[in-house]
Amino acid sequence: MTELESVEEFRDRARRWLKDNLPAATGRYSGPENDDVWDRSRQLQRILFDGGFAGICYPKEYGGQGLTTAHQRAFTEESFEYEMPLVFNIPTLSICAPTILDLGTEDQKHKHLTGVLRGDQLLVQFLSEPRGGSDLAGLTTRADRDGDEWVLNGSKIWSSGAYAADYGICLARTNWDAPKHEGLTLFLVPVHAPGVTIQRIKQVTGSTEFCQEFFDDVRLPADSVLGEVNGGWAAASRLLFHERSAMGGTSPYMSGSRPRLSVDLSELVELARSVGRLDDPSVREDIGEARAMFRVRDQLVARVSRQLASGELPPPASSIVRLFSAENAQFQIDKAIRIAGASAATAAPDGTGRQLGIDYLFRNSWSLAGGSAEMSRNVISERLLGMPREFAADRGVPFNQVKHGR
Amino acid sequence: MTFELTADQRLFQSTTREFLADTMSITAVRAAGETEAGFDRGWWRRAVELGWTAMLVPEQWGGGSVSGRPLTELSLVAEELGRSCAPGPLITTSAVLAGLAAGGERFAEVTGEVVAGERIAVWAVYEPGHGLEFPVGATVPDIGTRLTADGDGYRLSGLKDRVEAAGQADLFLVTATGPDGPVQVLVPADAAGVTVTPTWTLDLVRRTGEVRFEEVAVPADAVVHTGAAAAAALEAEIQVAAILTAAETVGATDRAFDATVGWMFDRYTFGRPLASYQALKHRMADNKTWLEASRATAAAAAETHDDDPTGAAEVVSVAKSYVSAKAPVIVQDCVQIHGGIGVTWEHDLHLYLRRVTLGRALYGTPEEHRRRITDLITAA
Numbered sequence: 001m002t003e004l005e006s007v008e009e010f011r012d013r014a015r016r017w018l019k020d021n022l023p024a025a026t027g028r029y030s031g032p033e034n035d036d037v038w039d040r041s042r043q044l045q046r047i048l049f050d051g052g053f054a055g056i057c058y059p060k061e062y063g064g065q066g067l068t069t070a071h072q073r074a075f076t077e078e079s080f081e082y083e084m085p086l087v088f089n090i091p092t093l094s095i096c097a098p099t100i101l102d103l104g105t106e107d108q109k110h111k112h113l114t115g116v117l118r119g120d121q122l123l124v125q126f127l128s129e130p131r132g133g134s135d136l137a138g139l140t141t142r143a144d145r146d147g148d149e150w151v152l153n154g155s156k157i158w159s160s161g162a163y164a165a166d167y168g169i170c171l172a173r174t175n176w177d178a179p180k181h182e183g184l185t186l187f188l189v190p191v192h193a194p195g196v197t198i199q200r201i202k203q204v205t206g207s208t209e210f211c212q213e214f215f216d217d218v219r220l221p222a223d224s225v226l227g228e229v230n231g232g233w234a235a236a237s238r239l240l241f242h243e244r245s246a247m248g249g250t251s252p253y254m255s256g257s258r259p260r261l262s263v264d265l266s267e268l269v270e271l272a273r274s275v276g277r278l279d280d281p282s283v284r285e286d287i288g289e290a291r292a293m294f295r296v297r298d299q300l301v302a303r304v305s306r307q308l309a310s311g312e313l314p315p316p317a318s319s320i321v322r323l324f325s326a327e328n329a330q331f332q333i334d335k336a337i338r339i340a341g342a343s344a345a346t347a348a349p350d351g352t353g354r355q356l357g358i359d360y361l362f363r364n365s366w367s368l369a370g371g372s373a374e375m376s377r378n379v380i381s382e383r384l385l386g387m388p389r390e391f392a393a394d395r396g397v398p399f400n401q402v403k404h405g406r
Numbered sequence: 407m408t409f410e411l412t413a414d415q416r417l418f419q420s421t422t423r424e425f426l427a428d429t430m431s432i433t434a435v436r437a438a439g440e441t442e443a444g445f446d447r448g449w450w451r452r453a454v455e456l457g458w459t460a461m462l463v464p465e466q467w468g469g470g471s472v473s474g475r476p477l478t479e480l481s482l483v484a485e486e487l488g489r490s491c492a493p494g495p496l497i498t499t500s501a502v503l504a505g506l507a508a509g510g511e512r513f514a515e516v517t518g519e520v521v522a523g524e525r526i527a528v529w530a531v532y533e534p535g536h537g538l539e540f541p542v543g544a545t546v547p548d549i550g551t552r553l554t555a556d557g558d559g560y561r562l563s564g565l566k567d568r569v570e571a572a573g574q575a576d577l578f579l580v581t582a583t584g585p586d587g588p589v590q591v592l593v594p595a596d597a598a599g600v601t602v603t604p605t606w607t608l609d610l611v612r613r614t615g616e617v618r619f620e621e622v623a624v625p626a627d628a629v630v631h632t633g634a635a636a637a638a639a640l641e642a643e644i645q646v647a648a649i650l651t652a653a654e655t656v657g658a659t660d661r662a663f664d665a666t667v668g669w670m671f672d673r674y675t676f677g678r679p680l681a682s683y684q685a686l687k688h689r690m691a692d693n694k695t696w697l698e699a700s701r702a703t704a705a706a707a708a709e710t711h712d713d714d715p716t717g718a719a720e721v722v723s724v725a726k727s728y729v730s731a732k733a734p735v736i737v738q739d740c741v742q743i744h745g746g747i748g749v750t751w752e753h754d755l756h757l758y759l760r761r762v763t764l765g766r767a768l769y770g771t772p773e774e775h776r777r778r779i780t781d782l783i784t785a786a
Binding site: 285 | 410667678679703705706720723724728784
């Protein structure tokens with residue numbers, strides 16, 4: 001085995017390469033604002049791939065760099081000032097592709113992982129359903145076997161950027177006689193296959209990134225199954241683990257990220273200054289508290305990540321980080337609203353308050369996306385503290401006998 | 407940054423825990439609360455034999471830490487003290503020792519006596535009407551206590567309050583304004599002109615007092631630090647006190663939390679345990695998350711300080727502000743989940759609530775530390 005390049009050597013090489021190959025970032029990234037971002041990101045991802053900086057923590061045989069999280073962190077730090085293909089991070093690089101890495105066949109890994117890292121493939125999750133809410137395993141989208149093929153019918157929702165993606169990782173019911181967790185299978189569905197209809201959903205921010213998909217007799221080949229037939233719950237649990245890691249900040253597969261509100265608080269300090277309140281002691285308390293929350297979050301992520309890795313904490317402990325991260329995100333927006341005062345709701349057309357007010361409308365997305373915070377609370381109380389589950393009327397009951405409402 | 411304890415540190419932790427279990431059961435703590443001092447000096451001498459006062463002191467003066475990580479190791483002691491609601495002037499003495507250790511060879515002898523528990527030295531830092539005055543550069547704002555030149559020595563006048571273990575102290579390390587800026591001086595409790603008045607304190611066993619200095623004669627060799635060195639020493643003392651208070655608060659919160667989880671399994675209402683109600687489970691999930699965050703930030707502050715004390719100011723204030731704001735919220739929720747018995751004298755829960763509330767109040771409130779964080783980040 002050859003020795004890995006040291007993190008510092010790698011950092012120097014990355015710094016030089018970024019300077020020569022990527023354009024400077026323009027503004028701060030807060031999600032896809034227009035449809036051009038997808039093609040642009042595919043180009044940028046290809047530049048990273050050709051330069052040897054795509055998939056830093058992915059194995060080499062699938063197009064990655066086979067390096068460590070320390071290398072990834074160094075690259076991310078060096079990349080802050082450059083335009084990066086950030087739409088690849090969630091869910092493609094940090095949730096979907098790691099699930100394929102864990103569960104896929106060699107063919108699936110070569111096809112999808114290499115495709116992703118080259119910038120040729122964007123992946124999405126087809127998990128939530130219109131009537132599902134947090135009861136993911138109660139889904140009713142079905143896949144029925146027909147000879148060598150599967151036939152998919154039903155609908156999925158809340159999939160970010162599905163219209164611009166290539167494949168969706170879809171959880172469907174394949175056995176209606178089994179209790180709800182035992183009759184599910186995970187599939188890789190081509191997003192633009194015949195029979196798939198995509199509708200975009202407008203959010204309170206004005207973004208139309210979210211989608212609902214309708215599947216009408218979509219035919220899938222046998223090798224579309226990811227993991228085991230009727231073993232979909234275990235497979236989905238793996239995916240949900242990666243999702244919690246991505247949402248909580250412990251995923252090693254994200255590359256380059258620059259949240260609009262971040263630990264340096266430059267935006268909050270600038271906001272306080274712009275409304276003439278930087279000397280107000282209560283504002284200074286708010287800023288200090290906001291900084292402390294970010295630092296505590298980083299300290300918690302570091303500690304829990306290490307304890308998960310060493311086995312000192314069991315896997316459900318990742319929900320602690322997920323819950324804290326959601327609390328922190330909402331907390332930061334709430335502090336900004338307090339500091340901005342009236343500027344959070346009224347502003348000149350290009351005023352800072354305008355973006356802040358819109359952030360505020362969307363603040364609960366942090367405790368909804370990636371599974372609701374209430375589900376994290378269930379995991380913590382039931383699987384860490386060992387508390388009994390609430391009564392569930394569908395436990396152990398064949399799914400075709402379970403009552404469904406609207 | 408490491409989080410794992412070494413084998414030696416684990417041994418030290420378990421020795422401390424066993425000593426407290428043997429000598430400071432909750433029953434013993436309640437009994438100590440009935441005494442004037444809140445703790446017995448003989449008990450304190452036995453406690454410090456375990457090494458509690460040695461960590462911050464150079465080896466040649468009789469000190470030394472288990473594995474060269476003094477704040478990490480002292481935090482283990484503080485956490486155990488919190489867990490058992492035990493008495494003892496650990497935090498205030500540690501702040502003083504941090505100051506004396508920086509004072510040079512002249513203070514080796516008195517330091518050795520404090521390390522051995524023969525003398526108790528406490529930190530007189532607060533003044534009535536003021537919060538904790540953080541050093542700004544080489545100065546400390548608003549110290550009303552004055553040290554004025556008088557022949558070969560000085561005279562000290564002023565009033566300090568919130569002095570932990572004031573009534574049990576043999577020595578006070580006093581911060582004052584001297585002829586050339588801030589100074590710290592070591593004053594014997596029995597010096598002429600020193601008056602100690604006990605003050606009411608919420609904690610059952612941890613006492614505070616008000617200390618008046620009236621024209622107290624201070625010899626020149628009792629001046630520990632002057633000017634920039636005094637400001638730096640005060641900063642070091644504040645950091646030590648804040649780190650240990652955070653660790654102690656985590657210990658007390660942890661015990662209250664564990665006891666409440668246990669209670670939720672034992673207590674049945676409507677035919678099922680409290681632990682089965684989602685409304686309560688979700689609150690305990692939040693409390694668990696805040697408790698783990700408190701642990702993470704308290705440990706990070708001690709670790710960072712052990713790595714490099716000069717860069718630790720912000721993380722110390724992060725830890726102190728976060729832990730001491732969250733702990734009372736968590737413990738009050740534990741009271742609520744216990745129902746009526748949670749507010750009875752007989753139940754032990756109030757001992758933990760007393761301890762975390764005192765921890766919130768002393769050595770910088772959350773609000774003070776938050777403003778300090780902003781001072782640090784906007785000054786850069």
